[in-house]
Amino acid sequence: MITIATLAQHAPVEKGQMIATVKIIPFAVASALVDAVARICAGGEIFAVNAYQPVRVGVIQTVLPGIKPSVLDKTLRVTEARLARSGGRLTAERRTPHEIIPVAEAAASLIRDNDMVVIFGASAMADFGDVVPAAIERAGGTVIRAGMPVDPGNLLVLGTLGGKRIIGAPGCARSPKENGFDWVLDRLIAGLDVTARDIAGMGVGGLLMEIPTRPQPREPLPAKAEPKVEIVLLAAGRSRRMGGPN
Numbered sequence: 159m160i161t162i163a164t165l166a167q168h169a170p171v172e173k174g175q176m177i178a179t180v181k182i183i184p185f186a187v188a189s190a191l192v193d194a195v196a197r198i199c200a201g202g203e204i205f206a207v208n209a210y211q212p213v214r215v216g217v218i219q220t221v222l223p224g225i226k227p228s229v230l231d232k233t234l235r236v237t238e239a240r241l242a243r244s245g246g247r248l249t250a251e252r253r254t255p256h257e258i259i260p261v262a263e264a265a266a267s268l269i270r271d272n273d274m275v276v277i278f279g280a281s282a283m284a285d286f287g288d289v290v291p292a293a294i295e296r297a298g299g300t301v302i303r304a305g306m307p308v309d310p311g312n313l314l315v316l317g318t319l320g321g322k323r324i325i326g327a328p329g330c331a332r333s334p335k336e337n338g339f340d341w342v343l344d345r346l347i348a349g350l351d352v353t354a355r356d357i358a359g360m361g362v363g364g365l366l367m368e369i370p371t372r373p374q375p376r377e378p379l380p381a382k383a384e385p386k387v388e389i390v391l392l393a394a395g396r397s398r399r400m401g402g403p404n
Contacts, residue, residue, distance in 0.1 A: 159183040160195055164205070166363075170244075170344055171207065178205060208348040210244040215276060216268030217248060220256035220289065222280040233278055233332045240334065244347045256280045261293035265319060269297075274346065275324045282329055283313045290326035291315050299324055303354040307361030311338020316352065323352075337365065 164178040171177055198204075217237060219230050230253065238248045249272055254260035256279065268275045279290045283304065291301045299319030304326075306314045315326030323346050331339035341360060345352050 160187060160191060168341070168345060168350075177207070208350055210246070210344075210347050211273075211349055213241075213246045213273040213347050214249045214271070215241055215246055215274045216272040217251045218261060218264045218268065218275065218277045219251065219253050220261060220278070220280040221253055222256045225280050229332070230278075236332060236334050237276065240340070240343070241347075244344060246347050256289055258289055258292045258296055261289060262296035265293060265299070265324060266297040269320045269322055269324065273322060275319065275322070276331075276343075277315075277324070277326045278332065279326060283315060283326065291317070294319060294324055294326070303357045306338050306342075306357045308338030308341065308364035309366055310335075311341070311365070314338055314342060314357075316342060316354075316357065 159182070161181050161183055162178065163181075165171065169177075215237075217234065219233060221230070234248070234251060241248055250268060252264040252268060254264050261277065265275055265277065277290050277293070279288075281289070283290055286301070286304050291304050294301055294315070294317040297319055299317050301315060301317045303314075303316045305312060308314075310330035311328050313326075313328040317324045317326075325339070325342065325346075327339050328337065330337040338360065342352055342357070345356075
C-alpha cells in the first residue's frame with residue numbers, strides 16, 4: 159500500500175514546514191503500483207503552494223453612539239497584525255457614520271489605491287439590505303455572498319468593487335482568534351479566487367469555537383474555580399513552636 163498524507167486543503171504553511179508524506183505500508187509494494195502512482199502524478203498538478211502576495215488593504219470602520227475609540231483602535235491593531243503575518247499591509251483607515259452613503263464614498267475612495275478594502279461595521283449585518291452590503295452596491299460594486307456557514311464568522315460579506323475584493327468583516331474579526339474571516343482573507347491574499355460556492359462549502363469543519371464575547375453563548379462558560387482555604391492544620395510534632403498550652 160502507498161499512503162499519501164497531507165495538511166488540510168487551504169491550510170496556511172510556513173517555510174520548512176512539513177506539508178505531506180508518502181509512505182509504503184508495511185515495507186514494500188510491487189513496482190507496477192509505484193509506476194501507476196507515478197503516472198497519476200505526472201498527469202497533472204497534485205500539490206500546490208500559493209505564496210502570499212504583498213497586498214495593500216484599506217480599512218473602513220463605521221461608528222455609532224456608544225462605541226469607544228479604544229475599540230476601533232484595537233481593531234486596527236489586530237487587523238495590522240493579521241495582515242502582517244501574510245505579508246499584507248494596512249495602508250489607510252477611514253472612520254465614518256454607520257450609514258450607506260458615507261461608507262460607499264469611503265469604499266470608492268480607498269479601493270482606487272489599494273488591492274482590497276475591509277469594512278468593520280459598528281452593527282452586525284441584520285439583512286441583505288443592511289448598511290455594509292448596500293454600501294458596496296451603492297459604490298458600484300457587487301455583493302458575491304452575504305453570510306457564511308462558519309461560526310465564528312457567520313455575518314461576513316464578500317463583494318467586488320472596481321475589479322478588486324471588498325469584505326464586510328464579521329464582528330469576530332475584531333479578535334485575533336482564528337475565525338471565518340481568516341479563511342477568506344488568507345485565500346485572497348494568496349491570489350486564490352473565492353466564490354459564493356467556495357464559501358458555501360466551508361460549512362463542514364466550520365470552526366464552532368465558543369467565544370467569551372458572544373452575547374448569548376450556546377452553553378455556559380465554565381466558572382473560574384477560586385481556591386477556598388479556611389484553615390491550615392499543623393499536626394506533626396509536639397507543637398513546641400506554638401508555645402505554652404498549644
